[in-house]
Amino acid sequence: MLAVTILGNNSAVPAFDRHPTSQVITMNGTSFLVDCGEGTQIQMMKYKIRRSKISHIFISHLHGDHYFGLVGLINSFGLLSHQQELHIFGPSPLKEIIELQMQVANTTLPFPLHFHTLTQESMLVDEEHFSVKCFQTNHRIECYGFVFTEKKKPRKVNPEKAKAKGIPTSFYNKLKEGMDYMTKDDVLIKNEWVTEEAPRGRVYAFCADTKYDESILPHIKEADMIYHETTYLHHLEERATMRFHSTTKQAATIARKAKTKKLLIGHFSSKYDTLEEFEKEAREVFPNTELAIEGVTYKV
């Protein structure tokens, strides 16, 4: 299961009961938090996200609407006697910001807090079943997108076929890895005769805040689902470019060129009280577009 739950879908100033950016990515039983705008911990309570499940937090950039809720969340983890390690990934000054606020309050956390500085294009997490990478986007300040990838599962053994070919069960793990089998009589049993390929792992790409920039395409190419910001509707393309943000049609064009299956749009400007037009405009360019709605979980 790879899924994304939206906690906040608004840009900059909270408005119309929309909150600043935050998403929970669930992958193989692990929960990752991506961005943590002010009020994220309150949104987590509202939408029944278990704080104790969060072990990794990724902060795309240091505009307040993407991280002002982080120190409060860390603090609450401490007060609630969170035990497991917490890994935070973000641009370099974030460490100093957090440490300063902990220090003035004489706060000692009851769990290890590991800070990881983001740098251009790197592997952040590489576990048995999944990986997380970052890539730079084109924003006013240093800013990163994140790619969450389920690793390909082992090949699936067909036990009837394997048994018919005389392969002992002790060799099944090697079959899963793709190895052929040689019988005692030196007959080669090709792996693909007795196994099936597992479906490829799913991929979710979070493109953070960015102006229209095709140079992110290689990082997000063929992701099953892409989140791309659409701060403005098409009519404000000039303003979007000037402020290093994107419009509906720009996000949808990126989705089309990336050959993704589904586009999720968010980071809506506070000047818009309703969102229907965002969906309509984006779908003109990329039909399988959905609005990122707070509290909703999108399966990848």
Place this chain on the structure above:
Amino acid sequence: MLAVTILGNNSAVPAFDRHPTSQVITMNGTSFLVDCGEGTQIQMMKYKIRRSKISHIFISHLHGDHYFGLVGLINSFGLLSHQQELHIFGPSPLKEIIELQMQVANTTLPFPLHFHTLTQESMLVDEEHFSVKCFQTNHRIECYGFVFTEKKKPRKVNPEKAKAKGIPTSFYNKLKEGMDYMTKDDVLIKNEWVTEEAPRGRVYAFCADTKYDESILPHIKEADMIYHETTYLHHLEERATMRFHSTTKQAATIARKAKTKKLLIGHFSSKYDTLEEFEKEAREVFPNTELAIEGVTYKV
């Protein structure tokens, strides 16, 4: 009019839809924000507090539940093109915390931001119609309470009586200041014959976070309304003392000894899902106690 609107009444971790500490004090058309826990700007929108009315923010201490919403609020003021000066009063490290977060985001505010460092017992604001003073409370880290005082209004002239005594209207302003009038025939008209004393200005004392400590009494004596924290019910007095907090009965005892008219209690621990017991226990010691309820305005 002197009134207090509660935006947050919970301690530490937000819970049961209760938010961290924040109050708006309205006095003579000016709005003051006292403490600014995470989500305060969202609470302000919910309860229709006009952000543009806020010119002074007082931060009692640097535990996160009292100020983690401040940088987000300042940021939003900037994005919403707030024009007038903003004065922030808080313990010294607050300036560095705010400036660091502004600097990493390349934020330039469109209004002047003045930072004032709190020090023991001082006059913070001294305007024609009101004043704000601070005093130290007894908490784990440097912490301040605030006293909001309406200044005594000028004496009220009774125009009929003044006219009957032959006092010209050009002398009325001096009558308001308390001066006697001497007629052309050297007859002394005593001020109190033609004026009435204005009622004394009202006083509201916010006692911040504190353990039970009678040394705050001289600062809050005879205030019309006192806000005192009650993090715990009476049964957890030992824990309250250990953590530099107060219980219901301790807060109510302070109110009784201060000879206030009304006690407002708040900063409830997240361990309590309902608040009835807080009201009940405090009223046993000080009958005119009210719970600080979010969204409610209490007139002083």
